[in-house]
Amino acid sequence: MSTFSGINAAQSALQAARAGIDVAGQNMNNLTTEGYTRQRVTLASVAPTGRIGMLASPTFSAGQGVAVTGIARLANEMLDQKVRSTAASAGFSYVRASALSGLEKSLNEPSTTGISAQLTDFWSSWQTLSNSPNSDAAAAVVIEEGTALAAQIKQGYTAVSSQWDSLRGNASLQVNELNAAAAQVAELNGMIRSALASGTPTNAMLDQRSMLTSSIATFAGGTVTQNTDGTVDVLLGGNMLVSGTTANAVTLAGPRSIDGSGAGTNPDGTAGATAVQLEWVSRPGAAIALDGGELGGAVSMLAPGGALALAADSYNAMATALTKKVNEGLAKGQTASGATDFFKLPTSGAAALGLTIIPTKASEIASRAIGGGALDGSIADKISLIGKQADSPDALWSATVTSIGATTKTELKLSVLADLAATSASTNQLANSSVDLDEENVNLLMSQQAYNAAARVLTTMDEMLDTLINRTGLVGR
């Protein structure tokens, strides 16, 4: 064993301790950095060199000190995976729950100003007209209440349709973010691959990529698979969103309005999708099956059978039922001109948007039965009873409000549960990967002590050499 090998060993210990202090410092520096995963110095003791040949001495050797073998990133792929999958379902539920909450707010029920109250006012006004069928004042009230009702139905439909528009607009923006994230993952894949090949540190890039894949999961679900060269693949609906260093772009296709219009045509000339869907840019017309994520939630809400479309249909059904019931009832009555219709549906477009009132004065409302006296109001009385029928617009509205309320309640509960799962997954991940100040302080102290100890070893060596070189052979001088 060489005399100076002890000094070398102590020097390696000094380096290791400094590396420990550096890493503890880096961890504490990134205490609040989002997505930062704590790091640890990995050390290994250096085995003594083999002793062979003539100079080999039989004395034993302790080893050649310590070596810094790397800086480990304490991430756990299983926990990351859990975070991604729960984030996908939390994103899905969140979009659905918030869209439904918005929808039920636009219903404005139960209240004294909602459609339900307006319907009752409308039917009551027919009673008043029935009591004085020739009164233009009573007729004006019926016409006013009818107009207000038509306006409220229109307003409700418009609220649903603009909510649809904003949800779709939002989803389009998220598709752009998704594409950007996928492109970044592909770029980081390339950087990580070449960094691994050249042996440069990759931890910071891995942190970044992990955050990006989590946000991809929040947007659109999907799965992430690890490759042997350090790259990851991201799959959406079984197809590659990111494959190595290539990212495949997606786009939101389908109608641009709740009535299904504006789908346009695909580049190959075929008609655009009838439902809003996520497609690969390279394969127009084929929908990507989303297994979660905010985009999955948005697409399910925007679908033709989704809650928003059903609500819009309800408004149209209300307008149609109202027109049918009132006009059919009035057809049994008579007016001077012979025309008896009260409501008029639009010839094209949504029924809820174009509902209009035909009569302008008492003599144009057929409140009088055929064969009845001039002041007979029995038809108006019958109209006032429509609200109590089993298939009345009132019952239709009540059913709509109740079903949207029940759906919203369920979806809110689901969202809370999905959120809990996501929170727990993220807590578990953070518990594993986040920086703890106490722990880093302890590490710092340990490294400091190790440094002190190595320095002490060095001092001892130095004193030994001093004894050997300067004091040996001087006995008796």
Added chain:
Amino acid sequence: MITRVTSTTMMNSASRNMQSAAAELSRLQEKASTQKNISRPSDDPAGTAAALQVRADQKLNAQYTKNVADGNEWLTTVDSTLSSVTALLQRANVLTVQGANDGALTLAAKETIAMELESIRDSLLAASNTQYAGRSVFAGTSDAGHAFTAADGNYTYAGVAGSSVERRIGEGQTIRVDGDGAAIFGEGTDSVFAALDAIAADLRAGVNIGPRITSVATHLTTVSSQQAVIGSRQATVLSAGETLLDAKVSLESRRVSIEDVDLAEIILDLKMQETAYQASLAVTARALQPTLMDFLS
């Protein structure tokens, strides 16, 4: 796996707990300040349906109450008119009996009786055209503005046969509020007006009017029985009004029980949540302070 606790996870869970306490506080505050148990359908979907139903019933109740008031006015008008008609016919009856006493009366006295009978006829005609709120109460659904017209001794009824003026006083209940002019006064030659005319003509012509006493008495009976019918209808309307008033109170209490919060309960909940929120703030402030840093020199 035993969860590792770090400053990050502690801060996260502290802020999450404070957030959920604050959210619950805000939910209770909304309830307490709006006093509404159901502010949106998802609060209670079944309760929402019931609330919509009760509100609709309340509006209907208000409308029926208006109808009852209107119907009562009509019936009162008809009833008081019929009372004066009865008085007029009783006077006519007396005059007819007096006029039938042939031998004791001079020609001049007969003429006086005939003239008074004619004036009674005019009064009856005016009574038959009594109006309420611009509508003739004995003319049914006609818009003629009067129930009977007299032209050369012909008395024409303006109403439409079989038609009636109805007021809805309940979901399945309507009540007739007009007087049936044709039944009360009779039509054409059978009418009470024509009968009085005939008696006056007989008096003037010197014919004994003894046989005609019954005709006046018959009309008197008809009017009385019609008045009884009107009276019973008015009783129905009034009792319907009382039922509606009872229903109004019970509907309101149903609405309150469905929609409104229990004030004592909500205030208690709110106070408790306030305390819980303050506790979580205090605990968080304590828990987040110390690290090893505080103890290292």
